[in-house]
């Protein structure tokens with residue numbers, strides 16, 4: 332209906348519309364608000380349960396949070412622990428989530444969520460199976476779509492070629508899955524990726540290094556970074572990559588993809604700040620046009 336006809340039909344009353352006709356001047360509203368929690372390392376020690384409850388309350392007081400992305404190292408440590416210690420950590424996790432969290436959670440595993448006790452190798456829940464069962468996940472990597480954005484959740488942690496310790500990588504099978512996942516995502520659908528170990532980070536340079544002697548360990552950053560970045564280069568709808576693991580907060584932009592290492596809920600494993608990064612979580616607003624705004628929140 333023409334505006335003139337509309338006014339006529341309203342009986343000559345001049346109504347000022349609530350939304351201006353020039354809608355391009357109106358501020359854009361986010362389609363989704365997400366809290367990114369990583370490296371909680373929950374254990375019944377250092378007052379960690381009460382502090383984690385405080386963190387959950389804090390983020391749920393932020394207006395309009397739709398969901399939580401949980402970036403791994405959920406429990407303090409499973410690696411070489413015995414079954415009783417592991418059971419207690421997960422029981423504590425579930426009871427805190429039940430009591431203090433009403434938001435949907437989407438999980439990935441960190442290196443500390445994997446059971447690598449040699450004495451227990453024969454058991455069916457050895458390796459990643461125990462934590463996957465706890466989190467009701469059938470696969471350690473998966474994707475979903477929420478409010479026009481695709482979220483791809485990766486499994487960073489794999490045994491090194493000598494099978495003695497882990498490194499950051501996807502492996503051939505998961506890389507092929509990621510390739511297919513991006514190929515089958517509409518080009519105009521923005522993508523956010525979450526991994527435990529950073530795909531790309533500058534935090535590893537923030538060490539007390541001797542000049543010319545930076546050391547980069549395969550367990551600290553993905554070892555297949557170049558391959559993943561090249562894949563993202565072919566899919567410009569990949570906008571944001573979230574990670575944790577280092578417990579330091581940084582933001583690197585490369586080829587129009589923003590890589591954020593989002594500190595740690597536990598800070599320095601519940602003993603204060605790690606270097607200059609205080610305990611905190613990421614808060615991200617996603618927009619329909621593929622942009623986002625974000626901040627790191629100290630709770």
Ligand SMILES: [Zn+2]
Pocket residue numbers: 404441442443527575576577
């Ligand atoms: Zn980690």
